[in-house]
Amino acid sequence: MNSFYRCLTALLLISLTFTSNAQDLVHKIPANALAVATIQGKNLMDLMSLTEFNNSFLGKELLAKHAKKSGKPFTTFMDLGFNLASPFYYYNQSNDSVTYNCFLAPVKDAAQVEKLYAQADQKISLKGNVRYYYNSDSTEVARWNGEMFLFVIARGKKEYFSKPEVMERFGLTNPYPIADTVAIDSAAAAVDSLAADTIAVDYSEPATVEIGPADSVVVDTAEAYSPDPFFKNEDQKKSIVASWTQRMMDDFFAGTNKTSILNNIDFVKNVDAKAEATIWVSGVDKLFDTYVPTSYLKGFSFLSGYGSGNVKLYLEDKSIRITSSMTFSDDIAAVFKRVHKRKLNKRFLKYVNEDRMIGYLGYAVDTKAYLEEYPRLMSKIYGSVYADEIGMAADLFSLLLDEEAIGKVFKGDALFVFNGLSQKEVSYKSYEYNEENFESKEVMKTKKETLPDFLMMFSSEDTRLMDKLIAYGVKKELVKRGSGYYELSIPKSPLALYFTIKDNIVFLGTNKMEMDDIASNRSVAKISAKQKKMLLNSNYAAYFSAKKLSGKIPSEELGGAEKLEKTNRVLNSLGDIYLNSNPAKGNVLSGQMSMDIPANQPNALKYLLSIIEDAKK
Amino acid sequence: MLLKYKYLLSVFILLCFSSCFQIIEEINLTSAGSGTVNLTLNLSASKTKVASVMLMDSVQGYKVPSKQTIQKELDEVVAYLKKSPGISNVQKKVDFENYIVSVSFAFKDITNIDHVNQNVLKKLKIKGLNNSSYTYNPKSQVFQRSYQHTKEAVAEYNKLKPEVKKVFKDATYVSIYRFEQPVVLCTNPLAKISKSKKAVMFNTGVLGLINGKTDISNRITIAK
Incomplete structure (x- = not known):
């Protein structure tokens, strides 16, 4: 007996280990899924153990919420019954008649999962080893066994059910006829392997359809439909x-689907597999068409030429990174490729000083090509x-615009450097009342206004137009001439703008001293190799450094010292943020965004949770 | 009376995004019951923002009126006041440099103002906001301002976008009543009586009026 017990335990342990290692359900996702989102449970658990997460601020809050909702105590996410160390998936499967939003999760304990639905109005039925849950109209269904959990939200497509032949086949009536019907793209309608038409044939007589297990709540007889024609139709x-x-x-669940997304x-x-989360879309245009009915688009193809795409989230030791392609x-x-041929003007970097800089935004496109x-x-x-x-509009556009000439005036590259905030005093009129008889008297008062401090640069090969504009501005006294630079006076605005043109670069900024330095070759550049590479x-x-901004926001802007302190605390805890595009590879364009995490944080996940906790305080 | 401001505000409300404004109402009342009114809307404290907003056609989905539109609407108010019974000497002042608008007029009887109010409301098709009225009894020398907060004001306010709501945060409302004789009794504890005892001032935030936290009704008894 003893040896039998030991064998059983060993077997159980082996099977458990086997399940937790190999419970990747990706092969269950059908090949025709339009979009797939993956969350790598294992990667997340490597960054933070489940016990740590249970005890974290967010973990506790989620568990408490869940316990409140289900009326049962939950102390660990383990109790949910899922295998949290395996990948979780969402995928979308659509055709011309229906869209399925599917959530696929690895199950560790089917009975525990049941507790999720264990509320009074949520009935579970059991058939073999598969458990079922249906919502009131059976358009939201969950099914699970000891291995996997699939939750599906299904939505029928309005356009499909508005087709005369479909309506006739299902015996649907049209209580609100659509005045303007738009032809559906036949090619798009014929796309899917799960072609609804072929399935639909089996259900030409809805009154006799036998759906689901006996105890499901699927409406299965015509008598059960609402007497109102509109609702009857909807129910049908x-x-x-x-x-x-x-x-x-x-x-x-039968596993008859032979072709998987793999x-x-x-x-x-x-x-x-290294990414904590991935969203993959088989065709952005296809997905767009799924969610936006063709009748809204009136035949326009906004995303024609857009193919597959993906977004990945990496939570690393030193940074949080999101890539997209x-x-x-x-x-x-x-x-x-043509438009992106231009690179940022190298000479811009001569005027960037990282000690002052809080952020920048640079872009380079070829104006002429664009x-x-x-x-x-x-x-x-x-x-x-x-x-x-x-066709005519395009010809007229080309006729009116001299692309080459415009491309010389604005070459297409620009760099905006944000250097912080400054305050300026402005005066305004108010009233004071004497104590004697409250007679009013007009008085001038002053207050401080917060202004941005920036420098903008763009390349121009042909500055003749701008020279003429400046001359005109000077004549009309809107522009004041300084030594090598100009001041633009904006009526009633406390913001002063200075500009100059030098080395085929047009400079526009808010700092008089900086503009003076630029005009008289006194600019001191300071830029790291990392920033240089990013820009060029x-x-x-x-780029944006929240830390550098902290302490520079005037308290008046935030309405009090307490709010200011909180803002500064959050800004201080944020790392530097970078965003950039990568050079094109073949037909693929990609880019990434990343945020450095502070040195005292063990990894990105723990850091993110600490930010959430801090912001909630 | 507050509603007449609304008429003016209909133009100006859009101008002061994330800034503040001031509404000033001054009434000088003679013992006989006639008097003068001076209404002022002061956006000077936010003139830089107003100036930049005025450069745009619309902001946050609201149409920005031009100087001409503002002038025209104000002219309409003046024309209407001139035609109103018991109202005379109507004058307007517009300062586009500081964004201050004021309208003043004389009235034969305080009830004339109420009529103006009601008609303006009717014209603007605003319901449920006719909640303020003035009475003066020359015999008992009692001046009364009745004011009842309505839920509609809060409902209208709640419909505004959060950015526009901010405008009201620091907005102030000043109301001054001046009399020929000293004030004997003033029922509203928030009102201040001047040294001469001949004037009563009320200085409050507009937001308190909208949400009903501030009551501006008052009963002022003047010495005979």
């Missing part, structure tokens, strides 16, 4: 959608509907 549609969902989930090369290539069609990629490509892009979006009009190697780059 929901029951049709519910029957499809039922079929889809049956197949899912057959999609783009998905496999873009899922990084998007694949484009050959012609759109060619446009981006102006030339713009009409073509427009014709791609609107061309299918207004081909003639767009990217078409778009941005």
Whole structure:
């Protein structure tokens, strides 16, 4: 007996270990999923143990909320019954008639998962080893066994159910006829393997449809429908959608789906096991069409040429990083390549001083290429509907604009450097009342206004137009001439703007001394190799140091010392933020955003939780 | 009376995003019951913001009126006042340098102001806000301002966008009543009586009026 018990224990342990290691349900995701989001439970648990999370501020709050909702005590996330060390998935599966939002989770203890639905109005049914939960109209269904949990929210597509042949087949009526029907793109409608039409044939007589297990709440007889024609129709549609969902989930649990998302090369290539979370979209255009009915778009293809895309979140020891990338069609990629050929003017860096700088925003595009490509892009979006009009407008656009000349005046690169905030006194009129008889007297009072302190630069090869504008401004006394620079006076504004043109760069800034230094070659540059690389190697780059901003915001702006202290505390706890685009690789454009985490923080996840906790204080 | 300001405010309310303004109401009342009124809307403290907003066509979804529109609307108010019974000597003053607008007029009887109020409200189709009125009894020498807070004011305020709500945070409302004889009794504890005892001032935040926390009703008894 003793040895039998030991064997059993060993077997149990082996099976447990096996389950926790290999419980990746990715192979269950169908190949035609439009979008897949992944959360790597293991990676998160490597950064923070479950016990630590349970005891964290956020963990405690979530557990308390969950306990309150379910009416049962929860002390650890383990009690939810999921295998938290395995990946969790969300995916979207759509066709011309229905959209399924599916949540797929690895199960550790099916009975514990049941507790999630253990409220009075939420009934669970059991069939074999599979547990079922349905909402009142069966458009939200959860099913799970000892291995996996699938929750599906299904929504029927209005356009599909408005088609005359579909309405006829299902015996639907049209209580509110649509005046303006738009033809559905037949190619798009024919897309899916789960083609609704083929399934729908089986359900041509909704009154006789037998749906779901006997104890489910699916509406399955015509008598059960609402007497109001509108609601009757809606109920009927929901029951049709519910029957499809039922079929889809049956197949899912039976494992009849042979092709999984792992057959999609783009998905496999873009899922990084090191990322804590990933969102992958098979085709941005397809997903857009799924959520935005074609009748709204009137045949315009806003995202035509946009292919697959992904966003990944990395919580690392030293930083939080979000990367994103998007694949484009050959012609759109060619446009981006042309427009992105320009690089930021190197000479801008001579005027950047990191000691003062709080943030920057730099971009470099080729104005001439952009102006030339713009009409073509427009014709791609609107061309299918207004081909003639767009053609004429594009010709007129090119005729009126001299792309080359404009490209010389504004080459297309600019750098905006944010140096902080300053305060300036402004006067205003108010009234004072004498004590004798409250007679009013006009008085001038002063108050402080907070202004941004910045320097902006852009390249220009041809400054003749600007020279003329300056001469005109000086003549009209809107522009004051300084030594090598100009001052632009803005009526009633306390903000003074200074500008100058030098070395084919136009400078515009708020600091008189800085402009004077630029004009008289006294600028002192200080820029790190990291910032230099960011700016010169990217078409778009941005940087912001919250820490440098802390202590520079006047308390008047935040309405009190207490709020100021809190803001400064949060700003101080934030690391430097970087954002930049990467050079194009083939037809793929990508970029990333990252935030450094303070040295005293063990890793990004713990740091994020500490920020949330701090902000809530 | 507050509602007449609303008429003026309909133009100006949009101008002072994230800034403050001041409303000043002055009434000089003779023992016989006639008198003068001076209303002022002062946006000077936020003139830089108003100036920059005025450069735009619309801000946060609200249409920004031009100088011409503001002048025109004000002219309409003046024209209306001139036609109103018992109202005379209507004058307006617009200072676009500091964004201060004021309108003054003389009245034969205090009830004339109430009529003006009600008609302006009718014209603007504003319901439920006609909650302020003035009475003066020359025999008993009692001047009374009745004011009742309405929930509609809060409801209208709650409909505003948060950015616009901020405008009201620091906005102030000053009301001054001057009499020929000294004040004997003033029922509102928030009101201040001048040294000469011939004037009563009320200085409060606009937000308190909107949410009903401040009551501006008052009953002032003047010496015979």
